[in-house]
Amino acid sequence: MKNNNCSKKLWYIKKNWQLYIFFLMPAVILTFIFKYIPMGGILIAFKDYNSLKGIWGSDWVGLKYFERFISSPDFFRYLINTLKLSLFGLLWGFPVPILLALILNRIRQEGIKRKIQLLIYLPNFISVIILCGMVKIFLSPVGPINSLFGTSTDFMSMPEAFRTIYIASGIWQGAGWGSILYTAALANSSQELIEAAIVDGANIFQQIWHVDLSAIKNVIVIQFILQAGNIMSIGFEKAYALQTDMNIPSSEILATYVYKIGLLSGDYGFSTAVGLFNSIINVVLLVFVNEIVSKLNEGQGI
Amino acid sequence: MGIRKKSFADSLFYVVGYLMLGIFTLAIIFPIFYVIIASFMDPTVLQNKGISFDFSNWSTDAYRRVLENRMIWVGFKNSIIYSVAFSVVSVGITVLAAYPMSKKDLIGKKIFNAFFVITMFFGGGLVPTYLLISDLKMLDTIWAVILPNAFNVWNMILARTYYQSIPTELREASAIDGASELVYFFKILFPVCKPIVLVLVLYQFVGMWNSYFDPMIYLSDANMQPLQLVLRSILIQNTPEPGMVSDITGFAEMSKIAELLKYSTIVVSSIPLLIMYPFFQKYFEKGIMVGSIKG
Numbered sequence: 001m002k003n004n005n006c007s008k009k010l011w012y013i014k015k016n017w018q019l020y021i022f023f024l025m026p027a028v029i030l031t032f033i034f035k036y037i038p039m040g041g042i043l044i045a046f047k048d049y050n051s052l053k054g055i056w057g058s059d060w061v062g063l064k065y066f067e068r069f070i071s072s073p074d075f076f077r078y079l080i081n082t083l084k085l086s087l088f089g090l091l092w093g094f095p096v097p098i099l100l101a102l103i104l105n106r107i108r109q110e111g112i113k114r115k116i117q118l119l120i121y122l123p124n125f126i127s128v129i130i131l132c133g134m135v136k137i138f139l140s141p142v143g144p145i146n147s148l149f150g151t152s153t154d155f156m157s158m159p160e161a162f163r164t165i166y167i168a169s170g171i172w173q174g175a176g177w178g179s180i181l182y183t184a185a186l187a188n189s190s191q192e193l194i195e196a197a198i199v200d201g202a203n204i205f206q207q208i209w210h211v212d213l214s215a216i217k218n219v220i221v222i223q224f225i226l227q228a229g230n231i232m233s234i235g236f237e238k239a240y241a242l243q244t245d246m247n248i249p250s251s252e253i254l255a256t257y258v259y260k261i262g263l264l265s266g267d268y269g270f271s272t273a274v275g276l277f278n279s280i281i282n283v284v285l286l287v288f289v290n291e292i293v294s295k296l297n298e299g300q301g302i
Numbered sequence: 303m304g305i306r307k308k309s310f311a312d313s314l315f316y317v318v319g320y321l322m323l324g325i326f327t328l329a330i331i332f333p334i335f336y337v338i339i340a341s342f343m344d345p346t347v348l349q350n351k352g353i354s355f356d357f358s359n360w361s362t363d364a365y366r367r368v369l370e371n372r373m374i375w376v377g378f379k380n381s382i383i384y385s386v387a388f389s390v391v392s393v394g395i396t397v398l399a400a401y402p403m404s405k406k407d408l409i410g411k412k413i414f415n416a417f418f419v420i421t422m423f424f425g426g427g428l429v430p431t432y433l434l435i436s437d438l439k440m441l442d443t444i445w446a447v448i449l450p451n452a453f454n455v456w457n458m459i460l461a462r463t464y465y466q467s468i469p470t471e472l473r474e475a476s477a478i479d480g481a482s483e484l485v486y487f488f489k490i491l492f493p494v495c496k497p498i499v500l501v502l503v504l505y506q507f508v509g510m511w512n513s514y515f516d517p518m519i520y521l522s523d524a525n526m527q528p529l530q531l532v533l534r535s536i537l538i539q540n541t542p543e544p545g546m547v548s549d550i551t552g553f554a555e556m557s558k559i560a561e562l563l564k565y566s567t568i569v570v571s572s573i574p575l576l577i578m579y580p581f582f583q584k585y586f587e588k589g590i591m592v593g594s595i596k597g
Contacts (some may be wrong), residue, residue, distance in 0.1 A: 021403040027399035034450040038426025103319040127512035133537025203311035262429040275427030
């Protein structure tokens with residue numbers, strides 16, 4: 001029986017060899033080389049890496065790097081910075097797209113609605129460098145914001161301003177685009193329910209609360225959980241582009257720290273150890289989040 | 303709708319809601335508008351008085367300086383090469399892999415799926431990847447920015463979802479006619495799936511066009527740098543390309559010009575995007591929708 005099953009499988013593979021060789025092979029090879037081999041390279045985190053000896057030949061140092069960063073006050077500051085930046089970003093940034101979608105949904109003139117959408121989606125396509133360049137221009141001591149208030153504050157050098165700048169510019173860039181999913185869910189919600197609510201004398205807030213919000217409730221929950229699962233994987237590019245020597249106390253996050261000690265200072269082992277720690281927290285978070293989603297979603301994970 | 307008179311609550315909603323939407327929209331228009339106007343101004347007037355609509359002061363000097371600079375054009379050229387090459391290679395590999403993964407009866411499907419999906423959540427990290435690229439002698443070559451992220455698991459899932467919406471009868475009928483999987487894919491499935499392919503191409507193109515991290519760490523040769531790295535030195539590091547300000551003497555004058563150059567650089571580098579945007583915007587929206595069905 002088992003043998004029969006096996007030969008059946010072999011027959012299938014033989015018959016459909018094109019599927020494996022032609023369609024899947026390129027993706028498998030690329031994934032193996034560029035994703036799995038670096039996973040093996042994580043060994044560097046436990047070794048005294050020497051480029052002449054290679055990864056395998058280098059001497060083991062055990063948990064030296066982990067002990068070093070766990071006992072370093074800098075590391076905890078950067079961990080806290082990372083968490084604060086993404087948590088506050090989530091807290092402030094999350095409701096804005098929902099609000100935008102709820103308001104847009106009430107615009108009856110299709111033409112105007114389309115024009116506004118076209119406009120608020122636009123910043124999503126501006127590159128990180130241009131966005132940060134614009135932020136720096138607008139906030140410079142001689143820039144328009146300062147001349148508007150007649151001051152000359154150098155916002156970019158203030159550690160206490162960094163998070164606000166980062167989060168506000170993130171909302172500016174991403175909130176419009178983020179509203180698409182909600183707008184789509186609202187468009188699919190039943191017009192009859194709204195009409196029934198109106199007949200029942202519900203005012204617009206009651207309609208939104210009982211009809212619109214319940215129509216997009218699932219999307220909101222899924223989006224929130226997905227974003228919450230990503231709080232440790234906050235990107236390198238924007239934080240690094242907004243960094244100045246002066247705002248480092250709040251702008252240094254784990255991703256930029258890993259880059260600096262690894263590639264700029266050449267401390268490969270230590271950098272890999274910090275990166276590994278970061279991705280482990282991330283995986284734990286994601287597994288946890290996936291559990292919650294499947295509980296809410298009647299057994300279906302992401 | 304028209305039967306009922308608008309209540310106070312309704313009016314409140316419309317006033318507050320439209321106000322909020324208006325402020326948000328203005329907050330997006332204003333900076334873009336400001337940058338465009340400022341790029342035409344005289345640097346001294348701009349610094350002392352801000353933007354003005356006194357056209358007599360306007361000049362295209364800043365544009366001349368940016369457009370005459372070689373590095374901007376090198377950046378444009380490299381960005382176009384990298385983005386075109388990346389989107390072709392990446393989407394090619396991704397839509398191919400998505401096809402077997404869309405089949406219900408593929409043997410080994412679970413294994414392949416796990417093999418791919420794990421990489422979405424866990425990776426080697428910066429240093430091991432960098433050392434690999436360096437060992438493969440790919441530093442300062444176009445391959446370093448193209449190959450490592452060419453296969454995109456998320457895009458594969460999008461393409462797979464799209465294939466699954468195509469009736470399997472199509473494959474069965476073609477199999478009766480003796481068409482192999484290859485023939486079926488290229489002659490029948492691929493033409494039907496053009497919308498999703500276009501969406502993925504645009505995603506990958508814009509993603510590569512806007513990225514700067516990979517080029518920054520893998521390409522140190524100035525002649526290989528994409529536009530974003532040229533912009534980075536002008537906008538973020540405050541160092542205009544040498545040729546742009548070589549005729550200026552005096553530090554104060556130079557820093558004013560350098561400031562003005564930022565505006566014109568932003569405009570020049572955004573023009574391709576602004577021209578294309580109305581055309582590709584709706585495809586991106588479509589892409590998000592395909593993704594949300596599964597996600």
